[in-house]
């Protein structure tokens with residue numbers, strides 16, 4: 001390799017690095033340090049508390065610490081500020097991990113990106129945001145990844161259905177918005193959806209509309225088939241639907257004076273052919289289906305900067321949870337999709353397998369404990385029975401430890417985050 005090519009490589013590597021900007025990164029690795037960076041809203045007095053925790057199972061007890069929702073049936077409203085920037089002419093990448101280790105029934109797992117003018121101490125559900133992104137679960141009916149953009153003052157939901165993860169492990173969610181108005185959503189560093197903003201959201205009115213001036217001509221014949229005018233009903237067609245049963249016989253003991261005149265029961269006539277209809281033939285006057293002509297929509301104006309926000313300065317967790325326990329971690333906002341992928345692999349990617357192992361080990365342990373407990377109970381029961389036999393008591397009192405009835409819970413909470421979201425929109 002020549003010296004020149006080495007220099008060129010170094011220059012190009014440096015220029016790539018120079019273009020890469022990390023606007024925000026938070027991995028919660030300095031114990032209580034996050035408390036100085038994250039601000040709890042005072043809009044309501046009873047917001048749920050976030051605590052720093054790696055949860056019940058994890059891949060790395062230190063690295064997997066993140067913000068965990070700690071109180072059931074609460075709203076949460078916490079946010080962090082970073083240097084104000086615009087994503088004009090740059091990709092925008094938002095990435096974080098979510099772990100619903102409580103096996104969530106209903107609750108938000110998404111973030112909101114706000115303009116820097118947001119007053120963090122007053123952040124609430126109606127605070128104007130730029131982008132809302134992440135999983136939302138409520139009952140079996142709602143398990144989706146929200147991608148909502150504020151465009152010209154109005155929030156727009158994605159037209160596609162992106163399913164989120166609903167297990168109890170950590171998952172990495174990534175949104176990439178490009179300056180060519182394309183986007184990509186990744187879960188666990190794998191693309192799950194992509195496309196362009198104009199197609200997948202209703203930001204703009206349709207490009208074409210039906211010409212209001214155009215009308216289907218009155219003599220337009222769009223009947224593909226017509227009844228054959230030459231087809232005639234056969235003369236022997238009409239037969240009664242029901243006829244007296246020809247096989248029926250008057251019972252021997254029929255008394256006409258007592259029972260009245262005997263009549264055979266009616267049965268379905270095998271010769272009955274139903275209503276006659278002429279056969280259908282191709283309509284010689286058929287002109288094809290009339291297509292309403294379209295014109296350019298006068299309301300439509302192209303926008304090459306749908307993706308663009310002039311101010312981005314706060315990331316917030318503004319959500320509702322019925323059953324708490326969700327852990328948020330590894331927040332990253334950058335202009336570099338490649339860097340985000342690497343950071344994802346380096347954080348979530350490094351601890352996910354160990355996390356799974358620990359949970360599986362715990363489940364195995366629980367299973368064993370349950371088995372031993374059952375065995376102990378069984379043995380105790382047998383001993384009791386032997387004693388009873390010895391004492392020759394005839395009473396059969398077998399009290400099997402009754403499992404407490406599990407109540408169906410939180411059915412009524414189905415409103416959850418989604419209806420709250422709808423109110424917002």
Ligand SMILES: [Ca+2]
Nearest residue numbers: 027063064065
């Ligand atoms: Ca962490």
